[in-house]
Amino acid sequence: MPPYHHLRYIVAVTIALSAIFSLPAATAIIRGPYLQSATPTSMVVRWRTDNTEPSIVRYGLTRTELTTTVKAEGITTEHFVHLGNLKPNTRYYYTMGAEPVAKPAAVGTKKAGGTPAAAEAEDGPGRAPTSSFVTPPESGFSQPTRVWVLGDPGTKGDTQRAVRDQYYKFTDKRATDLWLLLGDNAYPDGTDTDYQKAIFEMYPETLRTVPVWSCLGNHDGKSANSITQSGVYYNAFTFPTRGEAGGVASGTEAYYSFDYANTHFIALDSHDSDRSLGGAMMTWLKADLAATKRDWIVAFFHHPTYTKGTHDSDKDSDSAGRMNDMRQNFLPVLEAGGVDLILTGHSHVYERSFLLDGHYGKSTTFNAATMVKQKGEVRADGVVVYRKPRARTAHFGDINVVTGSAGHAGSKTKPPALNHPAFYISLNEAGSSVLDIDGLNLTLTFLNDKGEQRDRFAIIKE
Amino acid sequence: MSRRTNLFVLALLSATPAGAHPEIQDALDRLTTALATTPNEASLYLERGELYARHEDWPSAEANYLRAAELAPRLPRLALARGSLSLARGQVSAARAFLDQAIALAPSDPTALILRARALARLGLTPDALTDYTQAFALLATPSPELYLERAALFASPADALRSLADAFVRLGPVMSLQLRALDLEVALRRFDDALARVDLLTSASERRELWLKRRGDILVSAGRHAEARAAYVAAQTAIAALPAWLVASPDTVRLSTELTRLATTTP
16 A cells, blocks of 8 residues: 555544544434424424433425424423424425434334335434424315324234234335324333333334324323323323314313314323313313314224223223213214214224214113114225215214224133124224225224234215 | 221222223232232332222222321322322312321322312312412413313302413413303303404304304394394304305204304394
8 A cells, every 4th residue: 555545544534533522422312203293384393312402403305405493492301393384295304403413323123104214214222313204284185194093002012013013014105194092002001111112112213204193091191190281191292282283272182183184183081081071171072073174083082982892881880981981971972073983992902883873871772773874885895885975964973993902902811702782893803003084085994913904994975 | 807907808808890901900910919028018009009099999999098008107199199089989078188188298299289179179168279279270381271160160250260261371372161161251241342352263263163153143142232143143154155065065054054044034
């Protein structure tokens, strides 16, 4: 090697070393980033660092031009940055921190459904790579929407991972637009450590590319309090309280609503808020239902209206009567408001009803002749089809889905009864549900932990 | 055998709360196993009592709390747990006593203050209840709307109730459940212009203006301002006409439209 080549080598190494040692002591991102409270023109980006630092997000329309910087006040380990003035239905690239950062070492890479996975960096601790998200379309605008629905996922075990991976395989390059957690997100107690393992380390790439919405489950409720809006669940999530994502201002993250395209989503707190007829949640719900102009209304909450799975909605003592309250008090109001689909968890099974209306009692009072509005027609592709008029019609019928097995199913040796007459199908299988909405067609698929599509139904509005 | 001992033995013998679920049983088993090795660990009895209380198995909860109290009377959270249990069981005086203890131990615990406020309200001690609510609100970052409604319900005077909601709008924004309560109070007080201003705010923020315009008309009728009421009903019909055709055709909207036509023609 000629002498000047040695010199060039030494200079290069010196420059590289000085660059490394001149970097400020980097904090590591130990949670997130994750996306919250998505609206057509805004997004909340949250993350946690191991040491305090300023909360800074740089973003832009291309991966290489993160031209806009937003900095929240103060320094913290719990970062919350609100990005405003965004364009609807637009992909934005973003990263955290003021300076470009090196790509971290790959740890446990999982491909998130439908995200530009090849372009995203690997999951793992350390500094954040550049990620991206797509803002929701303008409210009322109809476009194909995919929603991943996970009930009771947070067991942290192999079943939760299998359910996750089968969804990623199923959706492949099809983008996930939003995902719903139906409560009991982190077993056993909904503590910060439980959340870290069951949610933040389980779905890192989905969290940083797809906005997540949730309702409170009983296990989350062990470390959270809806009345004081405090505790781990409320600290971890940011949901709209002032109607900023569509719908009516609830004043609380315990129950809220939002729009995505032509669908109105309503999250209720079946665990810890007042479930009485004259309560604040009920008053809000009635006003919220009356106010929406979206084609579809999807309600989600933790405790099912009907189940004969790992819980029994006929037992008054089961879950301290919460299932009764949701069935007797809230279901009539939801049905009067024209709700199309009700998603719940709590019972670790999959149960899906006929198109129903008016069943507010125990299973012994179920009258198929008057309460089953449609049994459903089985199409050639196996999809069970129900039809509703587009004109919103009170008590035309809704489908109740218990999909509470994203973390585990009921016992195989002592299987649940699964004999509630309101259900078209009942399965003691782990899995998650995939909701696709395209214009006036809504399809839900139950995908088990083996990747089998075990139930598919559609509601078509005409 | 004392009543306490009877209760405790009964609770220990009842293996499972009614309607128990495998996870609850797992948690109970975990605690029972831990208690087998550390039988004098009061916090485990407290935790087990809380688990029973969460599932409304009151006798088992009480038995575990009693044991915890025997072992460690000043255990943090114990007085709060016992107060909460007593309140849930309708034993309001006992609840108040336990919550007094809880607050003496932790004066800045908003949950204890809220529970005591509820107990005091049920005992008819309204001024004391209001003091506790107000103190709890000062400690909370975002008090829930239902707490504001609870506090407002304690005031005998609608004007005082209305005033009590003002803080909520500042802190929580235009929360629907509170706006509707305030609207009712303003109409009850015959403060029609204030009520109308509130309705106008709700109208401007709503995609379904026709519902609020009808409410505006109804308030104007109550105020004896019939010409303005008719105009509001007509405006509501205009708002309906601007809706997408499929919403105009919905039975609820058709019913509302028919009602508005009737009101617009029959209001004097």
